[in-house]
Amino acid sequence: MTAPIVVAVGECMLELVRRPDGLLQTGYAGDVFNTAVYLKRHAPQATVGFASAIGRDELSDGLAEAVRAEGIHTEHLWRHPDRTIGLYLVHTDDDGERSFTYYRDSSAARECFSAHYPAEVDEGIAAADLVYLSGITLSILRPEARSRLLAALRRTRANGGRIAFDSNYRPRGWACRDDARTAVAEVLPLVTIALPSMDDEIQLWGDHSVEECGRRYLDAGADEVIVKQGASEVTICKPGGKRGELHALATRRVERVVDTTGAGDSFNGAYLAARLAGASASDAVAAGSACAATVIGHRGAIVPMESSSRSPNA
Numbered sequence: 097m098t099a100p101i102v103v104a105v106g107e108c109m110l111e112l113v114r115r116p117d118g119l120l121q122t123g124y125a126g127d128v129f130n131t132a133v134y135l136k137r138h139a140p141q142a143t144v145g146f147a148s149a150i151g152r153d154e155l156s157d158g159l160a161e162a163v164r165a166e167g168i169h170t171e172h173l174w175r176h177p178d179r180t181i182g183l184y185l186v187h188t189d190d191d192g193e194r195s196f197t198y199y200r201d202s203s204a205a206r207e208c209f210s211a212h213y214p215a216e217v218d219e220g221i222a223a224a225d226l227v228y229l230s231g232i233t234l235s236i237l238r239p240e241a242r243s244r245l246l247a248a249l250r251r252t253r254a255n256g257g258r259i260a261f262d263s264n265y266r267p268r269g270w271a272c273r274d275d276a277r278t279a280v281a282e283v284l285p286l287v288t289i290a291l292p293s294m295d296d297e298i299q300l301w302g303d304h305s306v307e308e309c310g311r312r313y314l315d316a317g318a319d320e321v322i323v324k325q326g327a328s329e330v331t332i333c334k335p336g337g338k339r340g341e342l343h344a345l346a347t348r349r350v351e352r353v354v355d356t357t358g359a360g361d362s363f364n365g366a367y368l369a370a371r372l373a374g375a376s377a378s379d380a381v382a383a384g385s386a387c388a389a390t391v392i393g394h395r396g397a398i399v400p401m402e403s404s405s406r407s408p409n410a
């Protein structure tokens with residue numbers, strides 16, 4: 097079997113975390129990048145590329161190096177002539193709760209799929225076996241850029257490739273909820289694997305049940321919908337019967353939750369890796385839960401390479 101080609105489309109930023117000694121520790125993270133990292137760690141056989149934009153400065157060099165260090169290729173990482181990467185500062189309050197301040201309004205990634213963005217990236221997306229993107233990817237793009245991305249995704253589908261999507265709804269990324277709904281609704285008919293978190297879907301669409309959430313994706317044409325609900329359960333929704341088939345699986349219990357940042361992203365990465373390797377959706381959910389369980393036992397979205405758990409099914 098030839099190695100599957102995966103392209104993850106989104107933004108990665110410089111992460112600044114204040115250490116107890118007052119110094120700022122740097123790292124690189126962003127929802128789609130986090131998923132690409134865990135996908136590649138769990139599917140080393142896959143060719144994983146990160147489609148984004150960075151600058152030509154030292155911080156951008158560091159980001160490209162962090163991408164390469166994970167075995168993810170940078171062929172689709174465009175160097176903007178005068179913009180640089182976004183950054184965010186992580187604050188931790190006295191109870192250990194984390195909050196984030198973003199500086200990303202004029203990041204290079206916002207210029208993805210603009211007039212200057214290389215057409216080779218569209219070709220890479222069109223030729224991929226699997227493309228991964230999120231609602232955050234959509235939120236950073238202007239409408240014309242989104243249309244260009246959608247055109248590339250249509251070609252992915254026409255070529256037999258799959259498209260995985262997590263709505264990752266973050267209200268601050270959008271002017272209003274209707275804008276988010278419009279953008280997400282445009283991508284829905286192209287999605288084959290939906291990986292939403294119930295909390296996000298409730299905020300975005302006002303869903304009253306997992307079934308309602310699953311139904312929306314299935315009706316739009318998805319083959320599988322995996323609805324995550326934090327510590328409680330994960331539901332697999334598949335087409336079938338009048339209302340689709342729902343199959344709820346308990347989430348792996350985690351004794352000590354340190355930081356839930358990146359839980360959903362890491363779940364998605366390990367889930368997709370398992371599916372690429374031919375695992376069933378249930379086994380892939382087990383792989384996703386196991387990976388997320390490790391990630392939430394550590395501080396930060398990306399745990400050191402040696403801590404990343406691998407599922408025997410993945």
Ligand code: ADP
Nearest residue numbers: 293324325326327347348350359360363385388
């Ligand atoms: P997101 O990070 O996108 O908000 P969720 O909170 O739904 O996503 O979590 C994603 C996955 O992470 C869950 O399906 C589960 O596997 C795992 N997870 C998250 N929080 C917990 C928790 N408190 N205990 C155990 N697993 C968790």
